[in-house]
Amino acid sequence: MNRHILSSSLCIRSFLGNRNKIYRPLYTLSTRNYYNKYNNTNGGSFRDSSNKYIAAIIGVGVCYYLIEDRLILKQVDCAKKFEPQHEKPRRDLPTYSAEEVSKHTNRESGIWVTYGIGVYDITNFISEHPGSKRNIMIGAGAAVDPFWHVYQFHKEAKILKLLEEFRIGNLKPEDRTSIDNQGNPYSNEPERNPEFIVRLEQPYNAEPPLSKLVENFITPVELFYVRNHLPVPNIDIKEYELEVEIESTGKTKTFSLNDLKKKFEKTGVVAVVMCGGNRRSEMNGVKEVRGLAWSGAACGNAVWTGIRLCDLLSAMGVKSDESSHVILEGYDRDPTYTPYATSIPLSKAMDPRGDVILAYEMNGEPLTRDHGFPLRCIVPGVVGARNVKWLGKITISKNEAESHWQQGDYKAFSPSTDWDNVDFKTAPAIQNMPVTSAICSPNPNDHEIKIVDGFMEVKGYAYSGGGNKIIRVDVTYDQGKTWHIADLQQLSDGENVSAGRHYAWTLWTIRVPIEKDQKYVEVWSKAVDSNYNCQPETFKNTWNLRGVVANAYSRVGVNLI
Structure with missing residues (x-):
């Protein structure tokens, strides 16, 4: 040939x-x-x-x-x-x-x-x-x-x-x-939960079974999805340093983890981290998209503890600026020594109510390697790609990160845009996530559907980015002829939780009546947030070639035994 x-x-x-x-x-x-x-x-x-x-x-x-x-x-x-x-x-x-x-x-x-x-x-x-x-x-x-x-x-x-x-x-x-001996970077990966549904082995990307996801309001670390873009770095805490650079002044300073703990007030936030491709597999059912075939479990809700990013930047003389950006780089690198990198607006980082923190604990324990040990930037309300793990460098710049993950991915386009005409320069990088909900239990793969006193219990989660509160989850089990309001479990207003600062998810439940001889039921859910944003009905008109921000109605059909 x-x-x-x-x-x-x-x-x-x-x-x-x-x-x-x-x-x-x-x-x-x-x-x-x-x-x-x-x-x-x-x-x-x-x-x-x-x-x-x-x-x-x-x-x-x-x-x-x-x-x-x-x-x-x-x-x-x-x-x-x-x-x-x-x-x-x-x-x-x-x-x-x-x-x-x-x-x-x-x-x-x-x-x-x-x-x-x-x-x-x-x-x-x-x-x-x-x-x-x-x-x-x-x-x-x-x-x-x-x-x-x-x-x-x-x-x-x-x-x-x-x-x-x-x-x-x-x-x-x-x-x-x-x-x-050939430099295999995956030879020292951490152990993982065997229950996980693995979407890609190397680099490791996996999610828990959907039904497991809603068993706890705070997602246990062992059930928190793992999204890795590159091999997991093996960081010696004794040698770890965080570098902070301000491009406009040329000022640079490094901090050990102990420096950060000693010099800045400890704080925390309950926040969802959700992959931009969460629920991609559902969008893929409309038309083929490119990306990992995540179900609705590429997200989790955890207690993140660390220091406020705004405190660190203020101590270095940084002032809020609507036109500047915070570039976040991880210790995870490719063979050319290029790190994973992305960025967020400086205005978000400098807002005390934005609750951006440099987290060293997850659910009260030190971060595990898969979740960013020893330091991870948590950007509440923002797509998971900006929640950089294994944080190694912070740069204050007039420009966004130049990396692929900022410029050439995690962007959404018109349904008429395909790989033959897409131009990634024309779309802004995803920051805040849209309102969504997902039915987690039961699902079509469940072998036993419990019917108690003529009712089937349906459970799921709802979430909206940007700190918007979920005010309602509507559920239908007759193709939208009638809608029923689900019971909600969510954080009450209080410390670090208030208008515009609802960064945790909402769990919801509803009892669906089942007739005696009924063999099949299809349940739909749609969430509504505090800005009255509502999920679109189908993926048809929100399809995009990367399958990101997938947030149409959640639909689950169940065969009843």
């Missing part, structure tokens, strides 16, 4: 640009129309073949943000099952030492990389690469194995199959270090 021309049934959608772009996986496609659904984020046109598209899959660190997509995007089966060849010697090719490979790091000498025991020449594709060359060149003359530990997407069969098109030799067995 000509390496420059792919057959009509095999098209590459792996575009590599800078960190602020969304990249594409490799697909086996049968029609051009299907392909066009996944065109590039900058509106690029369909192409049957191109060196640069092929090259993109070889690059070290490419597909930065697609590792999560593999769980929900459909792929057409290959005609034949492919067995990876990178661990098998090719007798028709020469053998090279690691030292010989290391000499091939530029166009003059050729640009080689290794994967497993395979040696690959990617020279002809570097110059035509559509985006940054930096990520690919990091692996020049060396093994890509450590990088592909992070970017697990590369291990898909189709990519490995195409990789073999560029193989030029075998690596000496003695130069192949073991997998354990």
Whole structure:
């Protein structure tokens, strides 16, 4: 097969640009129309073949943000099952030492990389690469194995199959270090709850069963969903430092965790942290979206304890400014040493009633590694992506964070915007979350539905971002002909809870009457907040290509035994 021309049934959608772009996986496609659904984020046109598209899959660190997509995007089966060849010697090719490979790091000498025991020449594709060359060149003359530990997407069969098109030799067995010694960043991950529904193994993303979520008003740590973008850092508290920088003055200061505890007043807030993709699987039922297939349990309600961010910034002379931003960086980093980063408005951070805190405790105990040990920024009412874990640096800047997670993700678009015409620059980053509710118990997967005295108990949660209070949850079990008001469990006004500061969720229950011979019931819920915002009826008119801020009516149909 000509390496420059792919057959009509095999098209590459792996575009590599800078960190602020969304990249594409490799697909086996049968029609051009299907392909066009996944065109590039900058509106690029369909192409049957191109060196640069092929090259993109070889690059070290490419597909930065697609590792999560593999769980929900459909792929057409290959005609034949492919067995990876990178661990098998090719007798028709020469053998090279690691030292010989290391000499091939530029166009003059050729640009080689290794994967497993395979040696690959990617020279002809570097110059035509559509985006940054930096990520690919990091692996020049060396093994890509450590990088592909992070970017697990590369291990898909189709990519490995195409990789073999560029193989030029075998690596000496003695130069192949073991997998354990190849810098696997996932080799020291924390233990997790076996009850969790895992949406992605590496990096780890998982949620509890929905019915478990509403058993407690304060979500136990072991049941709090885990959303990781990169490997979990292993931080030595003795060496931990938080750096704070003010760009306008050039002032920089570092703090240990003990410094923060000693110098600033301890405070707390009960707040929900909700992933921007919560309930994405429901939106995906309308039209395919890109992202982890979260149900409604990618959220949790906890007691967060720490210090006020506004106290720390005020002590450094920062004044509230409507045009400035707080950039938050984590200790979690990719192989290029780029940290997870995002930002919030400075006005939110400096507002004492905004309750933004640097938390070192969760439910009265030190943060666990999965939830940000030793320090996490909690931004109540705001999408979970801004609640940065393993906080390492705070920067006060006139500009938003330049990271992918701020500029090229966690944004919502019109239902008519698809991957062939999306421009992420045209939409603001998500901050406050919209009003939502979710039916958690029962759900269609429950094997036993309890009917007591002719009634079925239905439980769920409701929440609205921006500190808005839930004032009502309406429930119907006759397709909207009649609506019934659920009983609510929520925090009363008091310390850290008042108008505009309702950051905890509301749990709700209702008893649905069941007729004697009834075999099926469908329940819908919709929440209303203190601004009289209400959930939309369906996902059809709120669909967006990333499946974020999914907040239509919650609908659960249950077969009655």
